[in-house]
Amino acid sequence: MRASTQRVVTQDGAIVTTSHPLDLAMTGRGMLPITTLNDARGDGQPSMLMTRTGAFRPDAEGLLRTDSGLVLMGWPTLPDGTMPLVARDTSAALEPIRIDTNRPVSDPTTQVMLGANLPALETLPTGSGAALPLKVEYFGNLGTSESLDVTFIPDTTVAAGMSNAWVVEIRDSASNDAMIASFRVTFDDSQGAGGALATVTTLTGDPYDPATGSIPLTVGGGRIDLAIGVPGGTSGLKQLASSFSPSNIAKNGSPVGQLLTVEVDAQGYVMATYDTGFVKALYKIPVVDVPNPNGLVAVQGQAFKVSPASGGFFLWDAGDGPTGEIAGYAREASTTDIAQELTHLITTQRAYSSNAKIIQTVDEMLQETTNIKR
Incomplete structure (x- = not known):
């Protein structure tokens, strides 16, 4: 008699639902990139292993690892949460995923969308001519609460009828309330597009971009893009015979917050949620695939490494190409039937x-x- 072993890597186990967001499993072909704890703590490039499933938890150093010492790896995102361009046939850009649970985080505002209705009757020669003030909060680079003070001044100089024109002035609290931009807007009064934005003329500051409908503002902490709408569009500034109503003001960014939870979505993004409501992508986990998974060499801890029989690896986005998605709150059950x-x-x-x-x-x-x- 002669005993032999055979490991069928391509045979998928059933997905078992769990109660922890960092229990991860593959829902199709492909594997999660991991490394050993010693490599993760070393100074050099960590070696890449792979696994189908794992219960990852942050340790005292913040490394996402299993009880057997396998550390999850991913690509770090840019400060705005987007992914840079990386090589897919090498693991050089992969890093051990580290979660700083006790470090406060802030997110400065870079975009503000301004939506409001300006009262058309105020542009009549008989209008009051009173300026309409509006304060819009934004968050600075250090998490401070700042404000854009926007003033809408109606044009009442037309002798007969409505001028449909306003001068908009913007002051910044982080710049000692200095005026950082001003522009003149006119509105369409035709039957088909009545009330829509018609033209925007820059008076001071950076020029208006009609393609994006935004004006770059230089505030005390950097640049903010103020979106007021495109000519003829349905969003942004409008002018109708109604009262002044800031109806849709939105911004990105958040004040200083503490980490609440960390989850991994189906595309492999490691999403951190803070107590201020701020959600940011910290890493992106790729899916590792090889031409012949059954040729992989098994190592300790339900992990595998490439071999000449398996062929070289390629790092896919989860759900793209031949690979499946990454499932959180899930583990892959064993394919061995004990009975x-x-x-x-x-x-x-x-x-x-x-x-x-x-x-x-x-x-x-x-x-x-x-x-x-x-």
């Missing part, structure tokens, strides 16, 4: 006992034949 394997073991044992009995019987018959000759 069936015990049944096979008992059958093999009985067959071995029967064969041994046959050999014993033959031996006794030969012994009896020898005795007869004597």
Whole structure:
């Protein structure tokens, strides 16, 4: 008899739902990139292993690792949460994923969308001419709360009828309330597009971009793009015969917040949620695939490494190409049926006992034949 082992890597196990967001499993072809704890703590480039599933938890150093010491790896994102261009046929850009649970984080505002209705009757010659103030909060680079003070001044200089024109002035609290931009806007009064933005003329500051509908503002902490709408569009500034109403003001950014939870979405992004409501992508986990998964070499801890039989690896985005998605709150069950394997073991044992009995019987018959000759 000769014993042999065979590992069928391509045979997927059932996905079992768990209660922890960092229990990860693959829902199709592909594997998660990991490395050993010693490599993750070293100064050099960590070696890349791979696994199908794992219960990853942050340790005292913030490394996402399993109990057996396998550390999850991913590509770090840019400060704005987007992914840079990386090589897919090498692991050089992969880093051990480290979560700083006790470090406060802020997110400065870079975009503000300004939506408001300006009262058309105020542009009549009989209008009051009073300026309409609006304060818009934004967050500075250090998490401070700042504001853009926007003033809408109606044009009442047209002798007859509405001018449909306003002068908009913007002051910044982080710049000692200095005026950082001003522009003149006019609105369409035609039957088909009445109330829509018609033209924007820059008076001071950076020029308006009609393609994006935004004006770059230089505030105390850097640059903010103020979106007021494109000419003829349905969003942004409008002018109708109604009261002044800031109806849709939105911005990105957040004040200083503490980490609440970390989850991994189906595309492999490691998403951190803070107590201020700020959600940021910290890493992106690729999916590792090789031409022949059954040729991978098994190592300790349900991990694998490439071999000449498996072929070289390629790092896919989760769900792209031949690979599946990454499932959080899930583990992959074993593909081994214990009851069936015990049944096979008992059958093999009985067959071995029967064969041994046959050999014993033959031996006794030969012994009896020898005795007869004597």
